[in-house]
Amino acid sequence: MKLTNTLTKAKQDFKPITPYEVTLYTCGPTVYDYAHIGNLRSFVFDDLLRRSLQLNYKVKHVMNITDVGHLVSDADEGEDKLEKGARREGKTVWQVAEYYSEVFKQDMAALNILHPNGYTGRPDGYARATDFIEQQINMIKLLIDKGFAYQAKQAIYFDVTKLTDYGKLSGQSLADKAVGARDDVVTDPDKKHPYDFAVWFFTVGHFKDHTMHWPSPWGNGFPGWHLECSAIIHSTLGEPIDIHTGGVDHIGTHHTNEIAQSEAAFGLPLANFWLHNEFVMVDGAKMSKSLGNYYRLQNITQKGYHPLSFRLLCLQAHYRSQLNFTWQSLEAAQNFLINLYAFADMQFQASPKQSGELSKFWQKALESVTSALMDDMHSEQALSEIATVINGADALGLLSTRDADELQKFLKSIESVLGLNLASRQDISSDAKALIDEREQARQTKDFAKSDQIRDQLAQEGIAVEDTPCGPRWRRTKLL
Numbered sequence: 001m002k003l004t005n006t007l008t009k010a011k012q013d014f015k016p017i018t019p020y021e022v023t024l025y026t027c028g029p030t031v032y033d034y035a036h037i038g039n040l041r042s043f044v045f046d047d048l049l050r051r052s053l054q055l056n057y058k059v060k061h062v063m064n065i066t067d068v069g070h071l072v073s074d075a076d077e078g079e080d081k082l083e084k085g086a087r088r089e090g091k092t093v094w095q096v097a098e099y100y101s102e103v104f105k106q107d108m109a110a111l112n113i114l115h116p117n118g119y120t121g122r123p124d125g126y127a128r129a130t131d132f133i134e135q136q137i138n139m140i141k142l143l144i145d146k147g148f149a150y151q152a153k154q155a156i157y158f159d160v161t162k163l164t165d166y167g168k169l170s171g172q173s174l175a176d177k178a179v180g181a182r183d184d185v186v187t188d189p190d191k192k193h194p195y196d197f198a199v200w201f202f203t204v205g206h207f208k209d210h211t212m213h214w215p216s217p218w219g220n221g222f223p224g225w226h227l228e229c230s231a232i233i234h235s236t237l238g239e240p241i242d243i244h245t246g247g248v249d250h251i252g253t254h255h256t257n258e259i260a261q262s263e264a265a266f267g268l269p270l271a272n273f274w275l276h277n278e279f280v281m282v283d284g285a286k287m288s289k290s291l292g293n294y295y296r297l298q299n300i301t302q303k304g305y306h307p308l309s310f311r312l313l314c315l316q317a318h319y320r321s322q323l324n325f326t327w328q329s330l331e332a333a334q335n336f337l338i339n340l341y342a343f344a345d346m347q348f349q350a351s352p353k354q355s356g357e358l359s360k361f362w363q364k365a366l367e368s369v370t371s372a373l374m375d376d377m378h379s380e381q382a383l384s385e386i387a388t389v390i391n392g393a394d395a396l397g398l399l400s401t402r403d404a405d406e407l408q409k410f411l412k413s414i415e416s417v418l419g420l421n422l423a424s425r426q427d428i429s430s431d432a433k434a435l436i437d438e439r440e441q442a443r444q445t446k447d448f449a450k451s452d453q454i455r456d457q458l459a460q461e462g463i464a465v466e467d468t469p470c471g472p473r474w475r476r477t478k479l480l
């Protein structure tokens with residue numbers, strides 16, 4: 001398998017540290033608001049990666065849920081997002097975290113995204129930042145002991161000048177960053193360097209009423225956002241991990257700081273591979289609440305689209321390309337999904353009269369799909385291979401009984417990576433089948449009024465009947 005590694009800026013052969021096993025870490029959501037479709041794309045990409053890896057490896061996947069310490073700006077400015085959410089909704093921060101974590105998990109389930117499976121002590125598998133406070137405090141102790149962190153009045157800061165390779169992920173050195181620094185951002189005057197970042201905030205100054213706080217050897221407070229991922233990785237997977245993922249917006253600050261803390265504290269690389277997915281644009285513009293083009297999954301389902309149509313739309317773009325979301329592109333993805341299901345439903349329409357020549361056809365298609373995914377997860381190419389298979393199969397009319405078995409195997413194989421419910425299709429009802437037979441008899445006896453009437457009746461049930469040289473074939477016209 002080849003993957004594009006942000007750290008080396010090259011497409012590299014992927015090799016896990018332990019043979020046949022992969023450790024994978026994903027930065028999860030900050031649960032102060034609903035996830036938008038840009039966030040969700042990121043998790044669909046992760047899921048595709050995990051499923052593709054699972055073709056060859058056992059994958060241990062950990063994802064966090066940020067329920068404390070993520071300030072409005074990723075660079076430690078402004079208030080805590082959770083506190084802001086609590087004030088907006090007149091709830092406690094714990095209620096806000098609980099509510100949005102639940103909605104997030106529902107979105108993940110609707111999109112067929114596999115649960116994280118690394119051990120985190122929670123039945124749902126997600127690692128909450130607030131469950132790892134002790135581990136974060138232990139990491140700060142190490143950083144202070146090794147001279148990488150220092151205590152100021154407002155916070156304990158990581159000293160970025162102590163690392164010679166700080167910024168290696170983005171390729172931006174401290175000197176480069178300083179040129180682009182904004183001086184209108186208010187920073188703590190006690191910081192030694194503007195890029196020093198907080199690993200622990202004290203409940204003083206504008207954080208004196210912060211609801212979530214814990215005792216520490218240095219005083220009451222709460223951890224900085226970047227620290228949680230490093231501490232969770234250390235205690236669930238251990239360094240180095242094979243693959244760390246996230247959105248491209250994490251490269252410059254969050255992932256750069258994760259690397260700095262972990263490597264300083266433990267003296268080992270944090271991850272061998274760093275994979276980043278691109279943004280979602282809406283109608284070619286950046287998504288924003290003020291432009292009214294800010295969507296979450298519920299906005300999509302309320303308009304009658306299936307969540308898996310959105311999943312398919314995500315898979316139709318390579319993860320390192322921007323995805324332009326439009327209602328037309330979602331409509332097209334939904335039609336593609338209907339076609340995929342019609343193709344899958346061919347397994348229920350096999351005929352012993354057919355010759356059965358198609359098994360090689362599936363085999364070849366499966367090889368093309370797999371090789372597209374093994375080459376830096378080109379899901380859009382894999383899908384176009386599948387579209388070719390569908391067109392070919394369409395031209396072939398009905399399947400032989402043996403072909404139907406082979407088709408089922410093919411569907412199971414591609415389903416394991418695509419996650420579109422292709423392998424769990426159900427046959428139409430026996431009543432609908434009886435109607436199709438009745439219509440065929442009416443046609444044979446040239447009773448076209450009756451055959452048309454039955455066709456209309458079936459159409460109302462969402463079943464279209466097509467007459468092929470091999471006999472009638474049905475397809476569902478609605479998603480089921």
Ligand SMILES: [Zn+2]
Nearest residue numbers: 027229254258
């Ligand atoms: Zn993270």
